[in-house]
Amino acid sequence: MDDIDLTRTCPHCGQPLKPWLGPPETMWGVLLVCYNNHCPLFQSSNDCVTDFNPESKLGFRYAEDPANGYKSFNLAAYCGETFMELTRAEG
Numbered sequence: 519m520d521d522i523d524l525t526r527t528c529p530h531c532g533q534p535l536k537p538w539l540g541p542p543e544t545m546w547g548v549l550l551v552c553y554n555n556h557c558p559l560f561q562s563s564n565d566c567v568t569d570f571n572p573e574s575k576l577g578f579r580y581a582e583d584p585a586n587g588y589k590s591f592n593l594a595a596y597c598g599e600t601f602m603e604l605t606r607a608e609g
């Protein structure tokens with residue numbers, strides 16, 4: 519993971535993306551994720567999820583895949599937690 523660009527920032531909130539190692543079974547490797555709970559993308563996605571399912575604490579965080587040309591996607595994550603659901607929506 520020493521070839522990952524750690525200077526990349528989230529286009530929604532401008533915060534630096536942080537490396538996150540996906541669960542081994544996902545074969546994702548290291549992803550860059552926006553951990554900012556005040557990120558506009560995360561906050562608006564949370565509203566959408568809440569409308570869809572009030573019981574859900576899921577939101578979508580901005581993420582990039584260094585192994586795929588830093589392609590951006592939305593990573594489903596539990597609000598306020600570091601655990602991330604094993605779901606990723608291409609975006």
Ligand SMILES: [Zn+2]
Nearest residue numbers: 528531552557
């Ligand atoms: Zn962000």
